[in-house]
Amino acid sequence: xxxxQILDDKYFMLQALKEAYxxxxxxxxxxxxxxxxxxxxxxxxxxxxxxxxxxxAHAEIQAIKKAAKKLKNYRLNDCFMYVTxxxxxxxxxxxxxxxxxxxxxGAFNNKAGACKSVFRIISNKKLNHQxxxxxxxxxxxxxxxxxxIKNFFRRKI
Amino acid sequence: xxxxQILDDKYFMLQALKEAYxxxxxxxxxxxxxxxxxxxxxxxxxxxxxxxxxxxAHAEIQAIKKAAKKLKNYRLNDCFMYVTxxxxxxxxxxxxxxxxxxxxxGAFNNKAGACKSVFRIISNKKLNHQxxxxxxxxxxxxxxxxxxIKNFFRRKI
Numbered sequence: 001x002x003x004x005q006i007l008d009d010k011y012f013m014l015q016a017l018k019e020a021y022x023x024x025x026x027x028x029x030x031x032x033x034x035x036x037x038x039x040x041x042x043x044x045x046x047x048x049x050x051x052x053x054x055x056x057a058h059a060e061i062q063a064i065k066k067a068a069k070k071l072k073n074y075r076l077n078d079c080f081m082y083v084t085x086x087x088x089x090x091x092x093x094x095x096x097x098x099x100x101x102x103x104x105x106g107a108f109n110n111k112a113g114a115c116k117s118v119f120r121i122i123s124n125k126k127l128n129h130q131x132x133x134x135x136x137x138x139x140x141x142x143x144x145x146x147x148x149i150k151n152f153f154r155r156k157i
Numbered sequence: 158x159x160x161x162q163i164l165d166d167k168y169f170m171l172q173a174l175k176e177a178y179x180x181x182x183x184x185x186x187x188x189x190x191x192x193x194x195x196x197x198x199x200x201x202x203x204x205x206x207x208x209x210x211x212x213x214a215h216a217e218i219q220a221i222k223k224a225a226k227k228l229k230n231y232r233l234n235d236c237f238m239y240v241t242x243x244x245x246x247x248x249x250x251x252x253x254x255x256x257x258x259x260x261x262x263g264a265f266n267n268k269a270g271a272c273k274s275v276f277r278i279i280s281n282k283k284l285n286h287q288x289x290x291x292x293x294x295x296x297x298x299x300x301x302x303x304x305x306i307k308n309f310f311r312r313k314i
Contacts, residue, residue, distance in 0.1 A: 049231045050231060052231075053225050053226055053228075053229050053230060053231050054222055054225050054226070054231055055221060055225055055231045055232065055233065055251060055254045055255035055256075056213070056218055056221060056222060056251050056254070056255075057231075058254075061213055064212060064213060065211055065213060068210050068211050068212055069210055069211070071210075072210050073210060074206045074207060074209075074210050074211055074212045074214075075212065076212065088250055088254065089246055089247075089249060089250030089253065089271070089276075089278045089284075090246075090247050090248075090249075090250030090251045090253075090254055091247075091250070092246060092247075092250070093245055093246030093247030093248070093249070093250055093271070094212060094213050094247045096246065096247075097212045097213070097215075097245065097247055098212035098213075099212075111284075111285065112284060112285070114246070114250070118283050118284070119246075119276065119278065119283075121246045121276065126275050126276075127246075127268075127269060127275070128268065128269070
């Protein structure tokens with residue numbers, strides 16, 4: 001992996017973080033996601049569960065729905081997702097169902113993460129499609145991605 | 158479990174099957190779901206992935222979004238879902254996130270089921286909420302729920 005790839009990953013994760021700040025401003029748990037195809041951002045999403053009264057309205061699902069509508073295809077082949085936190089089971093399942101190429105997450109989610117932490121849904125060979133994974137360290141802004149959530153809950157207590 | 162419970166379960170599963178037929182008529186993989194609260198059906202959904210260009214538009218997700226909007230709450234406490242096929246990882250995760258009380262499915266999904274078959278997401282003690290499970294046998298119309306899908310794919314070949 002050359003320098004360009006690292007720079008691209010950081011740039012795209014910063015864009016996902018920008019979405020997380022939108023969630024924070026809306027008083028939602030601050031998680032953001034973007035979808036990239038051919039090095040272009042094709043959709044963005046942030047957590048809107050409370051705003052929309054919708055338990056499925058995680059950042060990842062918001063971005064997936066928009067991207068599929070845009071591409072007029074329920075399969076998102078060759079797409080990459082950058083998301084600030086390791087996806088939960090619902091979002092990991094959605095990434096597999098949509099046939100994503102790769103998911104890159106910022107920080108681990110030890111309580112509900114379904115890439116590596118609690119379940120291994122993404123890239124599991126028992127399913128008919130495997131999504132590649134990267135994330136969970138400083139190369140992917142893990143500290144910034146975790147901090148925005150920790151600060152959000154600290155202020156709520 | 159008395160006779161009344163069995164009759165109720167069959168009645169509600171028949172309603173989920175009715176939704177599956179709507180999917181079949183729309184040329185979608187025929188899966189249907191309903192959500193019940195206080196013995197009343199509060200929402201219905203059928204698979205619309207192709208129609209809506211949306212990989213997240215499984216029957217369960219459609220029904221969950223409608224129910225949450227109706228109750229003006231992103232938590233669906235004390236709700237029951239009846240769904241013709243064992244939910245996949247995405248839908249199982251959504252049921253946990255939404256705090257469902259119980260999911261009752263018709264037939265097992267050996268390729269992607271995330272209640273018992275491939276993953277055990279529903280009612281997993283590693284998560285912060287457990288959803289009860291029933292299903293997968295004739296009491297829950299497993300044969301009818303599986304047949305409609307088998308016939309659908311047979312005609313497509």
